Amino acid sequence: MIYKILNALIVVFVGVVGVPVLYFALNALVNRIPGRLRTWLRPYVFVGPALAMVGVFLVYPAVHTVILSFRDRFGQEWVGFSNYVDVATDASMREVVFNNILWIVFVPTLTVAIGLAVAVLADRLKTTAERVVKSVIFLPMAISFVGASTIWLFVYAYRPSGEQIGLLNAVWTLFGGEQQAWTQLSAGNLNDFLLMVIMIWLQAGFAMVLLSAAIKNVPVETLEAARIDGCNEWQIFWQVIVPQVRATILVVLTTVTIFVLKIFDVVYVMTGGNFRTDIVANRFITELLSARNFGAAAVIVVALLMVTVPVMVLNIRRFREEEATR
């Protein structure tokens, strides 16, 4: 344990102190080079390390993955598109994709809806109360996905025999329900939704902070003008506030969508993809580590990448537009 803590401290130290030292050293080095070569070289010295990191840890693996997707399960022989055909025709894959679609449809919208509701309601509280409420809602953001999932394991906990420790079961039985094995239910896609709750719990704070800032930027006078023009509070919200924070809503939606596309930890910790809750990223791990089918695993990643990139581009473009109108 001591060893691990020391390790962490060293990493933090290297990150915080090492990086500036590296840049100072490189800069000093460049200063020794004479004349025009120096001016030509200097930008690369500063951009270079970042580019190298992206290249080594992002571009190279991405390219390698694409290559692997065209090779056999051991990554040795070229097999053309057969991996793609296998994955596309695999019946169990259909369920995985459908689950992912459920996640993409419900998590971002619910996250934004809850974030927006909290932001609007908190805005009406007194300053201290508002701060407390926002901090509490924002708190889960500080927890890692794995940590959060572990917390929710206890919320959903069910033991076939002996003393029950699950929070949800405690509440459920209080209202006269039977003990349930949550996340292992047989009804429809309920298990999926129970897992989505965790993601929403994690991301609602993020949505709230951005939306709250946007709502505070809405001029009070426009609300007063609307009140005089004849709006009730509901109409003010939908016709005056929401349109004015539309850009932020879209940014939050796309950002959460990207998170959701990559969702893995929650499902891996909670169910391991069992009980019809499997999703694409978890399926990738299964193919890679359990089935040891490198080709199929690579295909899944490539597919995920192809879906994520357009959303990403859209998000960046929208963000730029928003910055430009500021």
Add this chain to the structure above:
Amino acid sequence: MAQIVLDSVDKVFPGGVTAVDNLSLGINDGEFMVFVGPSGCGKSTALRMIAGLEDISRGAITIGERVVNDLPPKDRDIAMVFQNYALYPHMTVEQNLAFGLQLRKMPKSEIKRRVGEAAKMLGLEQYLGRKPAALSGGQRQRVAMGRAIVREPQAFLMDEPLSNLDAKLRVSMRASLAQLHERLGVTTVYVTHDQIEAMTLGDRVAVLREGKLQQVDTPQNLFDSPVNLFVAGFIGSPAMNFVEAELVREDGPAVAFAGQKLPVPEESITAKEGLDSYFGRRVIVGIRPSDFEDGTLADSGWARMSVTADVTEELGSEINVIFMIDAPPVEHKDTSDLAHDVADEEEAAIPLAGNQSIWTARVNARSRVRPGERINLAVDTRNLHFFDTDSGLAIGHPEAAQVAAAATAEA
């Protein structure tokens, strides 16, 4: 259209600040009423209470025949123009204009007619498809006006609608506002801190200070017979000159101050009830800059006083002569409030004049006065103003007696 009546209205904010204190005021049907006063005098709060954006702490507000205290803004049948226009940024000009009508479920054809009419009246036709961000300040201001006009409300409420415009545009918009009111004849309550706007636009002007109504009257009456030092100093530009003087009777009644002596016409003494009791006592004398004239150009019947011009401001049509009077500046709560307000808003450093008062005289442009030279100024002594040194109230003013009575009743 309707009359608006404020009956003993108070506004006390949480925390105990009284923004409006026992305000009673009747605004006639079709009247253009201006609330004017320094910042923090409660004029905007009073307007917002009429609009329904602020609760009324005490008293009653009536619009038309209805007491509106408990009605939400949308049911008061009023329209408001805000200082920063408060246009909906996500709607086009046309949608901005139509929004209030759509909410009231008005037939489409009627909305179209009204929006078209207002756009034509305000010269906004070619901008109907644009969003507010693509408009200039003046155009946005007109859209804000249009949004009020299309509603055809009982009353317009305007909260410093011109103060975000540059000086030139403000003057032309002021004229259009006056025209618009002439044409539509809708009861209007207009808030401003600019006394020139108040004087030029208002049928009547209500001067407020610290939440209390000081005086409400036509611009001319406010100028000619202010009820106290505050109104006297606030209305009129350049501001009225004040000095503490002794009212004496030698050959005839006269005021003596700083080595000067100005005769006071007998008619003034008789016209201003109670002024005769001040003989041998100190009073505050007020003289409007416009009641001065260059002695060489003035009526020979006017009294004279000889002073040294320190600064002359030549404005083309007239000259402002600024000179020193060898008497300490009048120290009264009314005048210090005014000085404070000027310092706040224009950050004008008050020139250090030691124990002297700075006065301004407005003389004819043909005057040959030059800085540093002596000038023989003529004074129209019929227009001297007299104020009590303690209360600051105008001596002999009919309303002043009421204010004094109210003040003693309160104490």
